[in-house]
Amino acid sequence: MFKNRKFLMFMLLSVLVLAACGGGDKESKDKDSGAKSKSSFETIKANDKIVWGVKNDTKLFGLKNPSTGEIEGFDVDLAKEITKLILGDETKVEFKEVTSKTRIPMLNNGDIDAIIATMTISKDRSKEVDFTDVYFEAGQSLLVKKGSPIKSINDLDSKTKVIAVKGSTSAINIREKAPKAQVLEFENYAEAFTALKAGQGDVLTTDDAILYGMASQDNNFELVGGQFTEEPYGIAMKKGSDDFVKAVNDALAELKSSGKYDEIHDKWIKK
Template identity: 30%
Template sequence: MRRTRRGRGAARDRRALLLGAAGLMLAGTVMIGSLPEGASVPPGPPPGGASEAAQAMTRNPVPTAAPEVCRDADGVPFDPAESPQPASRAGGSTVDAINARGRLVIGVDQNSYRWGYREPQSGELVGFDIELAQAIADDVLDPGGELVLRAIPTAERERALERNHVDMVVRSMSITCERLEEVAFSIPYFQTGQQLLVPRQSEVTGLDETVDGLTVCSAQESTASLELKRREHNAELMEKPNHLDCLVQIQLGDADALMTDSALAAGHVAQDPSMQLVGDELTVESYGVAMRPGDDDLVRWVNAVLEDYIGDENDSRWQDAFDTWLSDYLPPGAVTRPEPRYRD
């Protein structure tokens, strides 16, 4: 029997007030489509305070799960976050083709606050992933080449590569064994894990008996969606094209929790400080830049860019970007610079 949600009508009214308060921000992030070719990437973050949002995050989201282990055709285990060694910027068939046409097309998000979203005042795409995409383009493209940012939904990331709609995807995409069957990944550029995001007044404490009969939302074909389907629980599942849609469903009172990774949740808490993460991280995941299998020269080139971008503790563009976009919305020490991992 489905558990009755107490005060659903009143909760809906309270959340509607939050929607109104955050209307300008949401209006700048819910559009789904493609940017005009040659769209520029503006510098700097949007204004806004972070103290209330930081307080809403859980204080110690230490992963309790082990990283996924893959197996090759012979059954030999390997780390999915390992990628080919970086190569010198000497070109190759894929990189040469990109420069011959004079543009690099990168699939990105425009619905993830602080990661990839439309800045309300300018309408431009900004965020942690957007800054990384610009750094890759600056290195890969010959002088005069254009960066094209193409917004794609969560469920279209692999298909956008398969259909040659984009050259790569920089869109908070977790490296998994299943995805490695369809795409090639760079070395990791961020580590995170799946967790539940709920209103601060919620009685939900994690993916346990407290979600019995409630509705948990996730983005279609996301790691969160797969994790919810493979784990035992008594929640009802809801899927939407993007995880921001799930946040709106909670604000409207039509869902009780959102499953996403704690890194993306930082953006949700920044948008709506009445939300908080609960329970332990259920997975250990790494984000990677996704490319087509066979585009080995591009993968190695991107890995070289990432090595320079991540840098070291004394010189790290990655750290600068993290401090600009994310550090105020994650607990201190929750995230560190990723370590490159190679398989050859």
């Protein structure tokens, strides 16, 4: 009996020691985790750089210049000015290519700090990311070859092949607005416009601001039908980035009050 009592005491002490060690490890890990946990904005300030996700195929907003290799456009210039106000130097930027399909995964994976890439603010997207205030008001429209019988969204029927881009609100909207039309989705705007020019579709649909850029590249095409949706663009960050969102909203407000926003807008957006 004495031996059994010693054995039970030994087992009890062992359990207590292990529990204490386990609790200590957990507490230590929790402390380490708390020490290492930083907001996205704190990380940005520590790195002294903002990594922006931008389009590389969208004329007027984000397009790679083949002669220089540089990304140019309204979104790019706006990102530089925001960075200048936040970090004091517009060169403290890095641009990474995104598409409508890849931009949110890249943001949530930590490949980029923010998305400024003709991204429409929507309820569904707001569940995945945090948006700034609206920085550009666009609207969905139609691009057709000049002389096309298609003059508005009402002309899209079961025989019409409509080209759109994967992951865009435009693809969703056109199925709602013209449910009988055939929708062909491409990876990006460059592929979509090439398909339209090759006659693979009858009409291309996306935001009018993007379509103006395409029409400026080839005067055989024109916009028709006006705007049939509202597409307010916002800059997106990871969920919970309240401090970063506030800093960008403050920068946007300053750019608008100073006239710098209008200067950038008028440089690129000529209707």
